[in-house]
Amino acid sequence: MCIDEKDKPIGIFDSGVGGLTVVREVMRNIPKERIVYFGDTARVPYGSKSKETILRYSRQIVRFLRSQDVKAIVIACNTASALALEELSREITIPIIGVVKPGAKVACATTKNNRVGVIGTKGTISSGLYTDFIRQINPHIHVVGKACPLFVPLVEENWLKDPVTVEVATRYLAELKEQNIDTLILGCTHYPLLRSTIGKIMGEQVTLVNPAYETACRLRELLHEEHLMNETSLEENKNPHRFYVSDAAESFRDFANSILPCEIEKAKKINIEDY
Ligand code: DGL
DSSP states (O other): OOHHHHHSOEEEEESSSTTHHHHHHHHHHSTTOOEEEEEOTTTOOOTTSOHHHHHHHHHHHHHHHHHTTOSEEEEOOHHHHHHHHHHHHHHOSSOEEOSHHHHHHHHHHHOSSSEEEEEEOHHHHHHTHHHHHHHHHOTTOEEEEEEOTTHHHHHHTTOSSOHHHHHHHHHHHHHHHTTTOSEEEEOSTTGGGGHHHHHHHHOTTSEEEOHHHHHHHHHHHHHHHTTOOOOSOOOSSSOOOEEEESSOHHHHHHHHHHHSSSOOOOEEEOOGGGO
C-alpha cells in the first residue's frame, strides 16, 4: 500500500446534521484521520422517503465523495445504511460501512433482560434491519421498534431541549416504556442530540445505545485490516477536515461548531444533483 493511500480522507455522509454525531466519535477515537463530510440539508429528511429515492441520493453522494478522493466511506445515517448499504457495497471498490450493524452489536452486549427497543425513522424501523442483525447475534432477544419521524426536524431546528420536543418525545416513547426494555438503540444519527431528553423520559433502568461510538471503533478496525490507517498527526494549525452541504451552509456550520470538538471555518454548498 503506498503512503498516499493512507493520507486520503474518510468520507462521511448523512441527510443533514445527524451524521455529525458520528464525525464527533471519529474525531475523538481516530484523531489522525481527515474527514470529508457531506450533509444533504436540501433533501432532509430521508426517513420518510422510498428505498429507490434513498438509493439514488446515496449513489450521488458516494460519487461526490469519490470525487474528493476518499479512501473509505461511512454512511452516518441509519436510513441510508438500512436502505442503500447493501447495494452500494457491491458497486464500489473502497471500504464502506454503515451504522446499523455496529449499533445492533453493542445493544446485544448491553441488554441483560433480552428486551431491546429501537427508535429510528420510518425507513429504518420498517426495514427491520436492526431486528435482523440483533437476532443473528442472539435469537433470544425480543426487539421492539418505534418510528419517531418528528425528531429529525426538531433536531435540524436545534430545538434539542425545547418543551415541544419534550412533549413529542413523551408521546413517542410512552408505548416503549410499557415494554420492559432495558436497552434502547438511538437508531437515527440525529437522536444522540436528544439523548438527555430521551434518557429522562425512559428512566435510569434503560441504557441508551448510541451506535456512533461503535461505528467509529469498527472504522478503526477496518482501516487497520485494510492497511489504510493514517500514521502522521494532523497539522494543528490547519483545519484538516472539509464539510459540504446541499443547502443552508451557514446554519450547518454553526450547528457543527456547537457539537464538534474542533472549530470548523466553513461548510461549502454544492449542487449534489450534478453527481
Ligand atoms: N440521521 C439519519 C438517520 O440516521 C436520517 C434522518 C432523516 O433524514 O430522516 O436515519
